[in-house]
Amino acid sequence: MKLNILLFCDKPKKSKNANTILDHISAFEQYSEHNILIYSMLRDIPPKLDLNKFDVIIVHYTLSLLYEYYISSLSKNKLREFNGLKVLFVQDEYRQINKMITEINFINFDILFTCFPSSEIERIYPTSKLPNLVKYNNLTGYVPENLVGISSYERSSERKIDVGYRGRKIPFWLGELAYEKCSIVDQWKKYTANANLIMDISYHEDDRIYGEKWIQFLTSCKTTLGVESGASVMDFTGRLEKIIDFHQKTFPEDSFYDVQKYYLTEHEGKYKLNQISPRCFEAIALKTVLILYEGEYSGVLIPGRHYISLKKDFSNINKVLDAIKDNDFLQQMGERAYNEIVLSSQYSYQSFIKRVDQIVASEFIARDKNKVNSYNYEELLQEVLFSQSKESYVCSNHDPGKINKTVSHSILSLLKRLIIKIKILNSFVQIIQKLLIKSRHL
Template sequence: MTMNILVLHNLENLERARRSSAEYIFCFERYAPDNNFLYHRIVNPITPAIRQTDWDAVILESTALGICTFRPREKFYEEKRKWSFLADSDAVKIVFPQDDANQSGLMDDWFDEMGGVGLFTVRPEFSSLLYPKTTRHSDVRGVLSGYVDDTSLSQLRSFSKPFAERSCLVGQRVTMYPFRGGRHARIKGEAAEMVKAAAQARGLPVDISTDPQDVLYGDDWYSFLGNCKYVVGAEGGLSIWDPYGDICDRIDAYLADHPGASFEEVEAACFPGEDGKHVFPGFTPRILEAAMCGCGQILVEGEYLGVLKPYEHYIPLKKDGSNLDEVFEIIKDEEAAQRRIDATYRILVENPRFRYSHLVNTVFDYIREKRPARRLGMAPEAFHRMRSLHVAQLTEAITEREREVGFVGETLVDRVARFMRAQTVEPLVRPGPAADEWLDLHETIARARATSRLQPTSGEPSEVAPDETVPEAEVLRGLTAEIHLLHQAARECVAMIDGMNIPCVGSATPDSPEIGHLRSLATMSASLNGAAARLDGQRSALAARQEQLRRDPVEIAKLLALPEEDRGRLAYFLSALTAEDPRDRGTARFLLSALDRSAPAGWLGRLIWRLGRH
């Protein structure tokens, strides 16, 4: 049964997103490709196409739920109100909270307002505590914060050097979690700093950093892991329960006045006695990534879902670092290291429980359970037309939003084009060698749409009327007409694009005829608008010259090759017309009233008559 699925996220740039974040968003389409999917950033304008589509399921991924952290809080309430129509939809609503000890009360209220939801949480054992309203009428399923993606596993393994050839003994990139997470959330960062200091004291080659400036993204991160013999890590999670963000707000306010305050100072001022009342552990995807890239792991002692065992799968590190000498002694044995790496790979990477395919099967089993008699979803061709319409509507809405902020001209067009490229999904769902070409195509089409949106749709595109009294009038009028025709042709190109279905990745290649046609239309639209802009520059220069001539009687007289005595009379007349002395203005107006009875013959008379009427 084909279903229509709306996936909401809040990633600003899908092309540059962390691989683990993108994989969670795209996994549903990768492993259930027979369904129809539309991806939408939750803070973007809601298009009519989204509102009018009959959705079988709406998935709110964890980054979309992150809007509950927005401050001032009214920003969150405003975004939540935008999506209130979901409460009236019979679509299956599925939510994926992760850092749910933070803001869980706000999320609980939101989920309750949606009606029944499928609560797919990384902490099902705490669901009644964290979501008391939601759990009264919703189903709870346990999930992980990350999985192994079958489609990218071979690529990740290609980044991995043989263990003996890796030049970095211990590596890691991790940021120190903010104070609002409590001491438990800071264990990963503190352990990294502790191992770094101990290794450097021993003169060992390590590459460990908690500086946000050193964060690695995309393939750079996996290349880094593939060159590390060991990584240092810990369980994720939080040890402060802050259901409505009140503690977080107090911390932010305190740090604004005391920017260098220590954890202990902030704790005493903002959340005394709260840290550790509840501990919400988590299994971080970093452990899976290290296993996929063949790294040995030095992990702070913890539960690790009851799957990983100390010394069998990882080298245990005491929280206080009291066994660092033992840790550095163990890592000398590379044969034992390879046995632990292989055992970890088997228990995690080869385990179906840790595969995205398992997560997707669980989700779609749940959807079918809630919609057992659901009619067939939209035919793929019809859904594809809807998706193309959605993209066109979103481009138009973003253009208007950016223009209201104050962006104009090429700056506005560039912003819209970059924005639409950053939200283009399909080449990233099924990545391939031509992904960049597909993204370039979508950016080119967005640029054409945005430029077309900025141009006048009827009448002449200039408010400057040609002045009949100067020789350039005919040229100016011709330029205006030509610019109008160029804009009209550019709009017709965009209309043709909007009337076509942009082929799916996989159904066409970047060099196929239909893609070539789309690219040609978008390029032609850009060329037409570019030509119009160049002509408009010439027209503006002529219009400015007209304005100068209109205001400078001597220049006008010279242009018209008037006799010397007529130049003086014209200059006097125009000066009198704007004089402060009412008697001079009266004389000028008397002459005008006489000339107004009919258009006088000759350049001078016609000029005086026209200027007087204006």
């Protein structure tokens, strides 16, 4: 059964830091077996867009239900009234969890794809509060296909930087797990000051690297540091975020551990939102060996096999340093991780979309949803295109040969205005011609 699916998102333009988001959205266009329309928007669903011509609506994680800026109350009401299957993807789930549950209930979503580990999902999104919702774990990102194969012949011994890393400072209210993104830099520098290694590591915003320069940087590194992505504090009400943000602005000299002692001790580590970062997949695809803090990494990576494990107290730092200086060891680990993680296709976007397709089709049948009447899909696409709001655009995977179609609203509007002007001009010419003919007979 081939379903007509409308995916709402806020699709960014190709820029320095949007690759993971674009890969995620584009995967639906490229790999779904269903008819997918990607509709990029903010706030309001256009009045002329008839949602009832679709079997399924997906709301992408780029449109947060928590803020009117992304999806307005009017749009939420329209989604609530939609009788087809409703699917939600969420990320950054550590904030205002209670409000998120309220919004999910109001719209009456059927399927939730969450980044919480399977063991935590019921604790965060309990069936008692969301009785009609089925919940599935998924990753924040998968193997970026554009990187596969581009570093096949670059050996560890030929790379100039022994250890590379770019992190960033994260708001303190996210807890110690998030703070590790920057604290690993200070700790690493402290314990490796005399290691005689070429290192390029930083968490300062001015040192951030994006786009092709980031890929060039990573392929010049033998190894790269890493930590689990996510947070160790869950803010159910939004209160912690407000209080700690205010504290950091008022007392900017206070360290994370000061703030943790004041506000976070009772909240730290009660829930797990620890996952593998898309940066790990990037490094593996480029055969750059990962040096990671001990962790679960979504069950994807095996310590000692796919990455060098670093204890958080740095008690095994000498063993880690010996591994960094052994080019043969690094080459073998890089190749092994590449073969088992990248080439296996288990963590590819194609496999991800195949799973989503199966879940959506299964739930559509299980919930006894009615398939919409058969429409000419090309006509439906055109109808959707001409219903667009000012800053939205549509992509479709329905073209022959899976060629993606992207149409800009501004171009469409220009064409429409041009057609109208041509019609007016033709009418004017016809009137002039008639007047000339009449004048000749006078």
